[in-house]
Amino acid sequence: MSVGHVVLGLLSEGPRHGYELKREHDRHLPGARPLAYGQVYATLQRLQRDGFAEVAETAQDGGPERVLYAITPEGLAELARWLGEVEAPAPHLSGALLSRTVLAVIAGEAAGVTPGDYLLRQRAAHLTRMRELTARRASGSPAEALAADYAIQHLDADLRWIETAMARLTDLKEEIDA
Amino acid sequence: MIGIARMLERGRSRRERVRGRLMAAGAALATFLLCAAANLTAFEIDEHHDYYSVFTDGMMRPGTMTALVLLTAPALAFVYQVSRLAAATRQRRLAALRLAGATPGETRLLGAYETGRSALLGALAGAAVYLPVNLAAQWIFNERVSPLPVPYVPGAGSSVPAVPLPLVAAAIVLVTAGGVLSGLAAGRHVVASPLEVVRRARLTRPRALDLLLVVAGAGLVFAGFNVVEMDPIWRSGVYVIGAGACVLVFGLVLATTWVIRAAARSAGRRAGSAETLLSARMVEADPRAWARALSVVGLTVFLGSAAGWAQTFVLFDVWSVSTFRMVIYVLVDLALLGAMVTSAAALVVHQAEELLDHRRSFASLAASGVPIASLGRVLTRQALIAALPVCLVAGAAGVAALSWISFSATPTTAWAYVYPFLRAAVVTALGVAAAVLVSRAARPVLRRAAAPGELRFE
Amino acid sequence: MLEARGVHKAFGPTRALRGLTVEIGEGEIVAVTGPSGSGKSTLLHCLAGILRPETGEIRFDGRRIDSLGDAARTTVRRENFGVVFQFGQLVPELSALENVALPLMFNRHGREESMLTARSWLERLGVEDCAGLRPGELSGGQAQRVAVARALVTGPRVVFADEPTGALDSLAGERVMDELTGTARESRTTLVIVTHDNRVAAYADREIVLRDGTVASAVTA
Numbered sequence: 001m002s003v004g005h006v007v008l009g010l011l012s013e014g015p016r017h018g019y020e021l022k023r024e025h026d027r028h029l030p031g032a033r034p035l036a037y038g039q040v041y042a043t044l045q046r047l048q049r050d051g052f053a054e055v056a057e058t059a060q061d062g063g064p065e066r067v068l069y070a071i072t073p074e075g076l077a078e079l080a081r082w083l084g085e086v087e088a089p090a091p092h093l094s095g096a097l098l099s100r101t102v103l104a105v106i107a108g109e110a111a112g113v114t115p116g117d118y119l120l121r122q123r124a125a126h127l128t129r130m131r132e133l134t135a136r137r138a139s140g141s142p143a144e145a146l147a148a149d150y151a152i153q154h155l156d157a158d159l160r161w162i163e164t165a166m167a168r169l170t171d172l173k174e175e176i177d178a
Numbered sequence: 179m180i181g182i183a184r185m186l187e188r189g190r191s192r193r194e195r196v197r198g199r200l201m202a203a204g205a206a207l208a209t210f211l212l213c214a215a216a217n218l219t220a221f222e223i224d225e226h227h228d229y230y231s232v233f234t235d236g237m238m239r240p241g242t243m244t245a246l247v248l249l250t251a252p253a254l255a256f257v258y259q260v261s262r263l264a265a266a267t268r269q270r271r272l273a274a275l276r277l278a279g280a281t282p283g284e285t286r287l288l289g290a291y292e293t294g295r296s297a298l299l300g301a302l303a304g305a306a307v308y309l310p311v312n313l314a315a316q317w318i319f320n321e322r323v324s325p326l327p328v329p330y331v332p333g334a335g336s337s338v339p340a341v342p343l344p345l346v347a348a349a350i351v352l353v354t355a356g357g358v359l360s361g362l363a364a365g366r367h368v369v370a371s372p373l374e375v376v377r378r379a380r381l382t383r384p385r386a387l388d389l390l391l392v393v394a395g396a397g398l399v400f401a402g403f404n405v406v407e408m409d410p411i412w413r414s415g416v417y418v419i420g421a422g423a424c425v426l427v428f429g430l431v432l433a434t435t436w437v438i439r440a441a442a443r444s445a446g447r448r449a450g451s452a453e454t455l456l457s458a459r460m461v462e463a464d465p466r467a468w469a470r471a472l473s474v475v476g477l478t479v480f481l482g483s484a485a486g487w488a489q490t491f492v493l494f495d496v497w498s499v500s501t502f503r504m505v506i507y508v509l510v511d512l513a514l515l516g517a518m519v520t521s522a523a524a525l526v527v528h529q530a531e532e533l534l535d536h537r538r539s540f541a542s543l544a545a546s547g548v549p550i551a552s553l554g555r556v557l558t559r560q561a562l563i564a565a566l567p568v569c570l571v572a573g574a575a576g577v578a579a580l581s582w583i584s585f586s587a588t589p590t591t592a593w594a595y596v597y598p599f600l601r602a603a604v605v606t607a608l609g610v611a612a613a614v615l616v617s618r619a620a621r622p623v624l625r626r627a628a629a630p631g632e633l634r635f636e
Numbered sequence: 637m638l639e640a641r642g643v644h645k646a647f648g649p650t651r652a653l654r655g656l657t658v659e660i661g662e663g664e665i666v667a668v669t670g671p672s673g674s675g676k677s678t679l680l681h682c683l684a685g686i687l688r689p690e691t692g693e694i695r696f697d698g699r700r701i702d703s704l705g706d707a708a709r710t711t712v713r714r715e716n717f718g719v720v721f722q723f724g725q726l727v728p729e730l731s732a733l734e735n736v737a738l739p740l741m742f743n744r745h746g747r748e749e750s751m752l753t754a755r756s757w758l759e760r761l762g763v764e765d766c767a768g769l770r771p772g773e774l775s776g777g778q779a780q781r782v783a784v785a786r787a788l789v790t791g792p793r794v795v796f797a798d799e800p801t802g803a804l805d806s807l808a809g810e811r812v813m814d815e816l817t818g819t820a821r822e823s824r825t826t827l828v829i830v831t832h833d834n835r836v837a838a839y840a841d842r843e844i845v846l847r848d849g850t851v852a853s854a855v856t857a
Contacts, residue, residue, distance in 0.1 A: 120845065120852060130838035138814055152835055159834040163671065452741030455734065456727060463729040538724035545686050545721075546787070547714025548742050549707065630686045 003035065003043050008052060008079045011071040015056040018044060018067070030140075030147045044069055052078050097122065097158060101165055105172050115169050123162050130155045197264045198296045200527075201357065204257035205300030206307065207520070208250040209353045213308035215246040216345035222337050223319065228501040232509060234319070244420060245513055252474040252520035254353075258360040259471065259524040261293040263531045265364040268292075286365035290358045297357020301350040312341045391429025398422025423579065427480045430575055432469055434476070437567040439465040445563050453552055457559035460532070468564035471528035472613065474521030475565065476572035479609040482514045483576030483602030490601075494594035522612040529557055529620040537627040544628035553624055557617045565613035573606035637662040637826060638683055638794060643692035645678055652678040653689065654849035662793075663824040665817055667837035670846030676830045677798055679846065683828060684717055684796045685709040696794075714743065718787030718795040720816070722802040725783050726771040732782045733758065733767040739790050757785040761815050777808030784816050794826040801836055813839045 010016060010024050018040050025035045047053035052075030057068040071079070100122075104115035130152055137148035224236035232242045268289060275285055319338040402419030439462055446458035461468055485507070492503050533540065540553055577598055638660040645653040652675040660666050660683075668676050681687040682694055685701045686709075694702040701712055718739075719725075726735045736754035741747060758764045761781045771779055780800060787795050800816060801809030817839045820827040829840060837843050845852045 123845070124843070127834065127838060127843055130834065131840075134835075134838040137810075138818075152838070156834050167671070450747050451744075452738050455741060455747070456730065456738070459727075459729040459734070536727070538721075539727045542719060542721050542725035543727075543738070543742075544710075545681075545684065545713070546719045546739060547710050547712075547717060548739070549710050549714075552742060630681050 003039065004047055004052075005079065005082045007040070007043050007047065008071060008075050008082075011053060011069060012076065012079060015068045015070040018069070021069075028143055030144045032147075047075065050078075051075075097161065102172070102176075105169065105176055115173075116166065119162050119166050119169075123159060126155050126159050126162070130159075194264070194267070197260055197267075198292070200260045201257050201264070201293060201296035202300030202303065204253045204260065204520075205297040205353050205357055206304035208253040208257070208356070209301040209304030209349050210308050210311075211246045211250045211253065212349035212352065213305055213341055213346055214311070215243040216349060217308075217312055217315065217341040218243050218246075219345065220339045220342050221319075222339070226502070229505055230319075231502050232506060233315075238506075240417070244417065245510075248424065249513060249517055251477070252517045252524070254356050254360070255474050256520055256524040256527070257293070257297060257357060258364065259527040259531075261289070261357070261360045261364040263527050263534070264292065265289050265361075266531050266534050286362055289365040290361035293361025293364070294354055294358035297360075298350070298354040300357075301353040304353070305346050305350055308341065308346075316340070388429050388432040388435070391425055392433060393429075395422050395424070395426025395429050398425060424477070427477050427572065427575065428473060430476075430480075430571060432473060434472075434568045434571050435466045435469040437571060438468055438564050441567045442563050452548075453555040454559055457556045458563055460536075460556075461560050461563045464532075465564070467528065467532075468560075469568065471525050472521075472565055472568045474524065475518060475609050475613060476568045478514050478518045478521060479569050479572040479605050480576040480579070482511070482518075482605035482608075483573045483598070484580045485510055485514075486577065486598035486601035486605075487580040490594045490597040493597065494591050518609065518612050522616040525561065525613055526616045526619045529560070529617055530623045533557075533620065533623050533627040540624070540628045541630060545630060550621075550625060550628060553628060554618070554621050557620055557624065558614055561613040561617035562610065565610045569606045569609035569613075572609070573602045576605075577602040637697060638828075639693075639695045640679065640683060640689075641693045641695070643679075643682055643689040643694065645675075645682060645687065645689045647678075652849055653682065655692070656846075656850050658844055658851060660826060660828060663821075663826055664842065665820060665827040665840045666829070667840035667843045668828065668830045668846060669832065669834070669837050669843055670852070672832065674846040675849040676832075676846055680796050680798055680828060680830045684719065684794075685713055714739075714790075716793045718790060718792035720780070720783050720787045720795065720797040720800045722799040723776070723779070726779060726786070728771050731768050731770055732763065732774065732778075735771070735782060736785045736789050739786060743790060754785070754789055757789050758782070760819065761785045775808070776804050777811055780804060780808075780812045781815055784812065784819070788819060788823075788825070791823070792825065794828065795820060797827065797829045799831055799833075800829065801831075801833065806835070809833075809836070 006025060006029070007021055010021050010028075016024070018037065021044075022035050022037060022040050025032075025040075044053060048055070052072055053069050054072050055067055056070035059066045059068070100118065101115060104113055104118040133148045133152050133155070137145045137152070140148065218233065218239050221233065221239060223234045225234050227234050232238050275288070276282070280288075316338050399419050399422035402415050402417075402422055405415035405418055442458045442462035442465060446455060446462055449455035449458055489507055492507070543553065544550060581598075640656055640658050643653050643656045644651070654675075656675070656679060658679070668679060670676055678687065682689050682702070685694065685696070685704070688702050688709075692702070693700055696712065696716065701709055704712065726732070727738070730738065733751060733754050736757055737747075737750040740750035740753060745753075755764065755767060758767055761784060763778050763781045763785070766774055766778050766782065771782070774782065780803075784800070787797075795816075797816065801812055804812065813836055817827065819825070827840075829836060831837055
């Protein structure tokens with residue numbers, strides 16, 4: 001996901017000031033990392049350079065200069081193209097979990113940790129996080145609930161992987177010991 | 179197909195075996211009765227006898243045969259009811275078969291095969307049991323050895339032959355065919371798809387056919403009376419009247435579906451306790467099944483209360499009291515009692531089937547602390563709510579149907595008019611009591627249905 | 637408040653629980669998780685006094701309930717426990733309202749009073765529009781919320797839920813879990829949820845992981 005496309009999407013609703021874009025980004029995507037102001041302006045400049053966005057109006061009433069940005073037809077086309085694509089279905093977190101588990105089997109004895117214990121602790125940590133997200137989902141706005149859902153379902157996938165891993169530990173140990 | 183059925187046969191559970199045996203028992207009883215009727219056709223006796231007239235009197239014998247054939251109705255109804263239960267419990271197995279590629283028609287055929295097989299075995303057993311009875315009859319009527327005080331002295335040329343084998347074979351074929359048909363019919367109520375099994379939604383309203391039966395029955399009775407007048411020897415007309423009366427009552431009892439539903443609805447509206455509410459609603463949702471299960475009970479109550487008129491004129495000295503008449507009345511009442519017991523047994527089976535459909539909801543009620551005794555009361559009250567209107571209608575119809583007899587006789591005491599009504603009340607009460615008592619017999623099924631194991635996945 | 641100590645339970649050759657010990661506090665919401673066949677449901681049935689373990693003790697409020705007879709355990713369940721199962725627990729012939737009123741009526745409360753209380757519970761769970769419908773006319777999620785209302789209507793001290801969302805999609809399941817845990821917290825009702833779904837387990841304050849009939853616990857590092 002690129003920040004450029006997100007900004008284009010927000011602009012498609014109508015011309016916006018930079019600080020408005022930041023606020024709306026943070027409101028609509030509560031699960032994502034908050035956008036820094038510098039990042040917003042850098043992105044807008046890049047979009048202008050590529051012809052996807054333009055300056056609609058510049059106002060200066062006493063205070064600092066305020067620029068209103070708008071999306072161009074090219075920008076709209078780019079946005080449509082991007083929305084037509086799908087995200088590469090790459091597993092992201094499992095890499096870290098996998099290496100820890102394998103290492104717990106290999107070096108667990110030396111380090112005084114059993115892989116089963118590690119997985120149970122990892123499960124507890126995941127579930128604690130899931131509990132927080134579940135509570136937040138119940139009390140938050142629809143956008144927050146959607147973001148929480150996303151995180152919860154991904155944590156759930158990890159948890160199910162952990163369950164399978166527990167069942168496979170014996171096989172893994174045999175393979176490594178062999 | 180038969181090969182698959184055999185394979186399933188070997189894998190039957192204990193409970194399925196029990197159901198097979200129950201079906202066989204019903205078929206055996208029906209075959210036995212048919213054999214007895216068949217044997218009577220071959221009797222070459224026409225004499226009056228105080229005790230044995232129902233067998234020896236040429237005029238009485240057709241009536242006896244008719245009664246025996248009629249008694250097969252509760253036995254066959256019992257077979258049908260058990261095969262419905264079997265179809266309901268076969269569901270899971272059938273779904274597995276569908277998944278393995280069997281068509282819906284084939285799964286129904288399997289049901290028909292299983293029922294037909296049990297019916298055939300039962301029919302063979304029933305015929306086998308009849309043979310010694312036939313020997314005993316020959317012994318009594320040909321050899322003058324009687325267990326009763328008055329031995330039978332055969333006249334010249336009288337003889338009781340062996341039961342005619344072609345008729346026995348016909349009885350066996352008939353009962354087996356009945357079993358196959360009831361297996362096919364019971365399969366209609368279960369739709370086995372490869373993924374799941376659903377119980378087909380039941381008909382709950384009175385159907386036009388019931389009214390047709392009522393009209394046809396009334397027509398037959400009417401025609402019968404005309405035949406009686408044309409045929410002074412009274413033979414042919416009596417059969418027509420009898421058949422008409424049976425069709426009429428059967429129609430009436432089936433038409434009680436709406437009476438049952440109305441009774442259940444009002445009981446449900448006024449119910450103050452959970453047990454009554456639950457039982458009333460359950461009957462209200464499926465009154466037709468209850469009307470069907472109770473139809474033979476109703477028929478028995480009808481005949482039992484109608485018989486009161488015939489008895490009253492003997493008991494109150496209009497006609498002469500004789501051993502001959504008393505024996506016949508006792509025999510009729512015994513036959514009615516037998517029919518009531520058999521048809522009440524079919525009721526237990528109906529309740530077992532119902533419990534099977536409700537096992538999850540009952541098990542969860544039991545888990546949340548509803549005592550099994552309370553759930554047992556639900557069964558009893560259901561029987562009461564359904565049986566009360568049916569028996570009342572049948573009892574009243576019985577006492578009304580034969581009231582014309584009272585015009586043809588002039589009794590000496592008013593009690594002669596009271597007795598038939600008293601008897602009708604007693605018979606009605608007996609019918610209701612039978613239904614309520616047998617509902618207690620379904621308690622072991624209830625205990626199993628409410629077990630926590632039923633709460634797990636299907 | 638609710639505890640199992642050294643509980644063994646076998647079904648024929650299958651040993652479902654092997655010396656299991658757990659303790660659940662007043663007002664606590666606990667999820668019991670674990671792979672299929674780890675003894676989750678058996679534990680729930682033992683804690684709820686539906687099944688009796690072969691050895692070990694089950695205590696409710698410090699009082700042993702495993703040694704009680706069938707009738708006495710039934711009374712304990714009726715007075716203190718509510719249950720929610722996966723599906724099919726509502727009586728199909730009764731309306732949703734009547735289904736919820738049923739436990740009260742079994743407890744010898746009057747019909748009018750029971751129906752009023754039942755209606756208020758349907759409102760509380762947001763299914764008052766379904767009051768007159770039969771279970772067959774309800775969606776899976778509505779049926780489960782009606783079932784939750786039926787479990788809570790008698791004001792039980794403990795509610796046992798066995799895969800309460802097992803037959804639902806995630807949104808309907810979320811709604812049921814929100815209502816179930818929300819009401820349990822409000823009324824300080826203890827809640828024991830058996831589930832194999834981590835998202836359901838995440839509603840609980842604490843998780844008990846079962847493995848082969850005992851509690852699996854990690855040595856905290």
